Amino acid sequence: MLQLNYIRENTKEVIEKLNIKNFDAKEIIPKLIDLDNKRKETQKQLDDSLFESNNLAKEIGVLFKSGKQKEANGLKEKTAQLKSLSKEYSDNLILIEKELNDILLQIPNLPHNSVPKGKRAEDNIIVHQEGDVPDLTKDALPHWDIASKYDIIDFELGNKITGSGFPVYKAKGAKLQRALINFFLDNALKEGYTEYQPPLMVNEDSGYGTGQLPDKEGQMYHVSIDNLYLIPTAEVPITNLFRNMIVKAEELPYKCVAYSSCFRREAGSYGKDVRGLNRLHQFDKVEIVQIQHPDKSYQTLEEMRGYVAGLLRLLELPFRTLRLCGGDMSFASALTYDFEVYSAAQQKWLEVSSVSNFESFQSNRMKLRFREKEGKPQLAHTLNGSALALPRIVAALLENNQTNEGVKIPKALVPYTGFDLL
């Protein structure tokens, strides 16, 4: 959520930047400022009338104590009037604040200066590419065929017990999952991250905190009986660990890593690119999250980007890094790098990681602040990235490393799988 004061002081810039995200704020911003003025005015009225009431109450108290019943009763009549006035102001204030908040919640984050304008994925900028695309034979198989050839992932079984988008991993396929998770976690630990195992369901407040609510309500599975949401990423519980906190500046950054299953309804995306492991309702992911000082968050973003690139290098996968354009970025992000891995049989780039700086957008929603030795608390910056999401990594590994003897496991992973051929 943007800060109202910032909007007030930088109206023009805000409108222009939101435009890069394809959000037309020309009308909404003046309305917001107007509402804020009303809010201040009403606040003042309320405070003044409460001030008067408080004073009267004190006076009455003194009069009662000194036995001046009559005078006290006289004053009481005055308070009734004030009271209904206060009620009116306060009802009004609540209404205005609600309206303000509703609008603010719907405004996306401002993009960083380096974010290109654009509407679609094609407008993203490729900032880096490395690794050789393997030279496969003509009869190379897509990963779903490899999966059934070696009987390591069963999509039909998943269909039967749950539905499409819920694959069942078997035998070496299951082991490979476990290996990847451990591999990713261990690497993050080496990098100084602290491991967490968060709940897989979160409450509404957490959903609002990281920005999934109200923006993406329909994309999360909702457990209505207890009003909880299945997490679409560990970002949600992990970042919300810090909700409503004021931490010391010298304790920053907080570096957290968590493995979790992720659940996404993916409503509206049926039909396209959904074969095999390309798009699932449930998948595994290791996520890194950092809470950082505003002065250092972009440096941290680059570090995280370097870290993710290192993982892909270890896995010997050809990949590229994209700077997302305004239209392709998430609601809450100020700058996002996507990592895509080339899956050779499908001949497709698959997104395996998204690394973002949210600046103070999430922390403003969740009141995550830090304090310098001197001065008032300030909003911290939050960042996160996938490191990494498993299914598409598996897809690329299966496709790119297929040989007549079997699928080769990258060297770095062999200690984790216990086998080098699948």
Added chain:
RNA sequence: GGAGAGAUGGCCGAGCGGUCGAAGGCGCACGCCUGGAAAGUGUGUAUACCCCACAAGGGUAUCAUGGGUUCGAAUCCCAUUCUCUCCGCCA
């Protein structure tokens, strides 16, 4: 699921109708003491919003949340949420 107890500041904990943003302790910060440290000692130590120059100063709100009673509520009443204990069930 049944029965009971409870929710107060960073933490512990008092307060049970007015002088309470809240005693006391711990922690933390700064100072004194000390050769240095410990101990001791002094001072300070919530957040948001409003007025105002985002200064000084002033005002309002916040003792789980929301409502109510009252001139006045951390204190009384109701609802909700959460936590704990015991029983039941159970990985």
